[in-house]
Amino acid sequence: MSSRQTVLILDFGSQYTQLIARRIREQSVYSEIHPYNIGMERIRELAPAAIVLSGGPSSCIEEGAPTISAEIYELGVPVLGICYGAQLTAKLLGGKVEYSEKHEYGRAELAPLKSVDLFEGFEAGEGFEVWMSHGDRVHTLPDGFHLVGKSQNSPAAAFACERRQIYCVQFHPEVAHTPRGSEVVANFLFRIAKLEPTWSMASFVDEAVGTVRAQVGDEGRIICGLSGGVDSSVLASLLHKAIGDRLTCIFVDNGLLRAGEREYVEAVFRDHFHVDLRVIDAADRFLEKLHGETDPERKRKIIGVEFIRIFEEESGSIENAKWLAQGTLYPDVIESVSFKGPSAVIKSHHNVGGLPEDMDLELVEPLRELFKDEVRILGRELGVPEEMVKRQPFPGPGLAVRCLGDLHRTRLDTLREADKIVDDEIRAAGLYDDIWQSFGVLLPVKTVGVMGDQRTYAEVFAIRAVHSVDGMTADWVHLPYELLSKISTRVINEVRGINRVVYDITSKPPGTIEWE
Ligand code: XMP
Secondary structure, three states, X not given: OOOOOEEEEEEOOOOOHHHHHHHHHHOOOEEEEEEOOOOHHHHHHHOOOEEEEOOOOOOOOOOOOOOOOHHHHHOOOOEEEEOHHHHHHHHHOOOEEEEEEEEEEEEEEEEEOOOOHHHOOOOOOOOEEEEEEEEEEEEEOOOOOEEEEEOOOOOOOEEEEHHHOEEEEOOOOOOOOOOOHHHHHHHHHHHHOOOOOOOOHHHHXXXXXXXXXXXXXXXXXXXXXXXXXXXXXXXXXHHHHHHHHHEEEEEEEOOOXXXXXXXXXXXXXXXXXXXXXXXXXOHHHHHHHHOOOOOHHHHHHHHHHHHHHHHHHHHHOOOOEEEEEOOOXXXXXXXXXXXXXXXXXXXXXXXXXXXXXXXXXXXXXXXXXXXXXXXXXXXXXXXXXXXXXXXXXXXXXXXXXXXXXXXXXXXXXXXXXXXXXXXXXXHHOOOHHHOOEEEEEEEEEEEEEEEOOEEEEEEEEEEEEEEOOOOXXXXXXXXXXXXXXXHHHHHHHHOOOEEEEEEOOOOEOOOOOOOO
C-alpha cells in the first residue's frame, strides 16, 4: 500500500484525533494515526505526503510534556498543527508559549487576517465559528512565522510560515462545532499539500486484495468465522475476492439465532458469493450446555467456550488451514497503539473472540485500517447485499441474552417467532434503518389473561427499540402507538406462550440495550 498518498496524524492524546482522520478521509485522502513518539525513522519509513499534529490534554511548557523531534519540520512535508500541535510547533521552532489567564473553551470566532491558502474561500477580517479548547497560548511566534488569524482570547489563533508550509491553528477544524472546518482541512490537503483526492473504497478494495494476496502467498486456506453481522460478512467477501476458493467460512448454528438467520447467511454466502461455507449444526450441543443456566454472565461464558471448541475442531479438520481472518477495525487498532498505552482489553471481535493463541493459525486482518461506517461502504463496493450491509447489530450470545431465564427450546422458539413480528413490522413501517437496534425479549414472568373466554396464564414479551450512535449510550425510540398496537396484537394472536406485551422505555444509562 505504499503507492498511495498518506497523511500522517501524530496523536498527542486529543479526544478528537480520530475525527481528524475521518475529516481527511472524507476528502478522499488516506490518513493514518500514530502515537507522537514513533520516532523519526518510522516517520521517514511511512513517507507521509503531509503531517498533522493533533491536539492533546497536556501543556507543552510543562516538564515531561509529549514532544517530537524538530526534524519533522525539515522533511519538506507540509505540517498542520492543531491546538497542542500548534503550541508545540511554536515552542520547538523558537517561539514562546505561556499559560494564559484567559482560557478558551467552546465556541469562538476566528477572523482570518489576510488571504493565505489555509483560509482560501474565507473573507479576511470576517469571523467564522470555531471550537476552542485550550489553556495555554502562543505569546511569541517563531522567526519566519506570521499571524494569519485571531480570536477574542487568542491573538495568535492561527499562524503560519508559508515558505516552509507550516500552518498552525489553535482551534479544532475537525469537530462539528467548527462548521466550516472541512474547508480548512481541504485547503490544507489540496491547496497547500497539493494532494490528489484519489482514496476511495474502490481503490481500497484493489489495495486490500493485493495486500491479502501478498500476505498469504500461493497456498494454504484462510478460515473466517461468519456471524451474519456486517463486519464478518464484508470481511468474508473481501477475502473471497482476494483468494477465491481458498477461503472457508464457518458459521455456527448455536440454536440461539434469530428466525431465518441461518438460511439467510447460507443464501448470501453459498448461493450469492459461492463461498466454501461450513454450517455447523451445534444447537443441541449449546442448549445442552446451557440447560438450567439462568445467570447472564455464565450463559455468555458457556457460549464463548463452546464456540471456541467448535471453531478449533472445525479448523483442525480443514486441510492446509494456515490463516485466520479477523475483523479488527481501526478504532481497535488505534486504541491498542495509542501513546497512552494499550488499553486494558483490546476489543476482540465477537465472531472469533478469545480464540486460543496456540491455534497455530496466522492472522489476516484486512479491515484494520477502516472505521465502522467505511466497512459498510466497502461492503456495498464488494456487492454485499444492501440488506446485509444495513443490518442492526446482534449480540454474539444471540437470543440467550434476550430469553431471560431458562433457555428451553420451546421458549427460544416462542421468542424467535415474536421477535420476527417485531422485525417485520418495524421494517414495514420503514423504521428499520433509522433504529440502532430493535428486538423482542421474553421474560420468565407469567401473567393472567383472557382469550376467547378462556383464562390464560402465559409469559410476558417486551419490545425494545433504541437509538444510539455507538452502543455506549442509547435512547428508547418513540415508536408510533399504532405500530406498538399492531405488534402487540399480532404477537398475542399469533404466538403461543405469550399473553402480554410491554414496551421498554429505559435509556442507557441507566439500563443497558440488552436485557441481560
Ligand atoms: P449493552 O447491552 O451492553 O449492549 O448496552 C451494547 C451493544 O453491545 C451488544 N452486546 C454484545 N455483543 N457480545 C456481543 O458481541 C455480547 O455479549 C454482547 N452484549 C451486548 C448489544 O447488542 C449492543 O449493540
